[in-house]
Amino acid sequence: MTVQFSVPGEGRADQIGIGMVCPFDMALDRELWRWMPDAVSLHFTRTGYLDRPVDVDMCRQLNDHEQIASAVRSLCAIRPVAFGYACASGSFVDGIGGAVALRDCMLAAGARRAVTTSEALLRALDLMSIGRIAVATPYTTDLTGLLCAFLAESGRTVVAQSGLGRDHDIWTIPYSVTRELIRAADHPDADAIFVSCTNLWTYEILAAMEAELGKPVLSANQVTAWATLVDAGVLAEGAPGQSLFARAA
Incomplete structure (x- = not known):
C-alpha cells in the first residue's frame, strides 16, 4: 500500500521536519514513518520511564507538562514545522x-x-x-471507558466498543488479533471505527478492513500522521482504501 503526496516548494532540497513526542514505551516509530513522504523527517523524543502497567494512573502521569515541554525544547534546535503528541490514551484521559x-x-x-x-x-x-462511531482498543475497561467519554464530550455517539484488556506489551499484539478486535467493534449504526493506541500495529490492515466492513477504519497512528502532515503543509493525494488520506486531498 503506497501513500502519495505532493510537497510544497517544488524542487526544494531541504527537509520538512515533524517532531513527535512519544510515551517512554512507544515501539512503533516505524509505523508513523510509513505514512511519511521522502521530503519529511520525523524527529522522535520520549517522556521519562514509568515502571507501571498501562492503566488510567499511568496515562495521567504521561501528561506531566514539565516533561512534555522539555521534550519539545529538546527538538527546537532543528526547527520542526509541526509537532505531534503521539499518544491516544495520554491525550484523552483528562477529556478535551x-x-x-x-x-x-x-x-x-x-x-x-x-x-x-x-x-x-x-x-x-x-x-x-462522522457522528456515530465504534471504538476498538487494546486497553483495560477503564481506559476504554474514558475514550468513549472523550468522544461523547466532543458530541459523538459511541454505538459499540471492543477491548482486549491489555495493560502491557501492546506492541506485540499481532495483526490477526487486531482484525478480530475491529470486527468485534463494528456495528450497523457506526459510521466509522476508531482503533486506539499508537502502540498497536494497524498500517497493513486498514485498507482491507475498510473494504471488508464498508466504512472508514481510522487508527491512532494514522490520524496522528495525517494531522501533523496537514499542519506541516504536506498535502496527501490519497491512498487506496485509506479514506482519511483520500478525503484530505
Whole structure:
C-alpha cells in the first residue's frame, strides 16, 4: 500500500521536519514513518520511564507538562514545522480540556504548531462528518471507558466498543488479533471505527478492513500522521482504501 503526496516548494532540497513526542514505551516509530513522504523527517523524543502497567494512573502521569515541554525544547534546535503528541490514551484521559492543555504546553515550549492524537482524531471525524462511531482498543475497561467519554464530550455517539484488556506489551499484539478486535467493534449504526493506541500495529490492515466492513477504519497512528502532515503543509493525494488520506486531498 503506497501513500502519495505532493510537497510544497517544488524542487526544494531541504527537509520538512515533524517532531513527535512519544510515551517512554512507544515501539512503533516505524509505523508513523510509513505514512511519511521522502521530503519529511520525523524527529522522535520520549517522556521519562514509568515502571507501571498501562492503566488510567499511568496515562495521567504521561501528561506531566514539565516533561512534555522539555521534550519539545529538546527538538527546537532543528526547527520542526509541526509537532505531534503521539499518544491516544495520554491525550484523552483528562477529556478535551486535557488534550487542549497538552497542545498549549507544547506551543508554549516552542512548537510552531502542535496536535495531540486525540485532537487529531476529532479533526479527522470533523473532516469526514462522522457522528456515530465504534471504538476498538487494546486497553483495560477503564481506559476504554474514558475514550468513549472523550468522544461523547466532543458530541459523538459511541454505538459499540471492543477491548482486549491489555495493560502491557501492546506492541506485540499481532495483526490477526487486531482484525478480530475491529470486527468485534463494528456495528450497523457506526459510521466509522476508531482503533486506539499508537502502540498497536494497524498500517497493513486498514485498507482491507475498510473494504471488508464498508466504512472508514481510522487508527491512532494514522490520524496522528495525517494531522501533523496537514499542519506541516504536506498535502496527501490519497491512498487506496485509506479514506482519511483520500478525503484530505
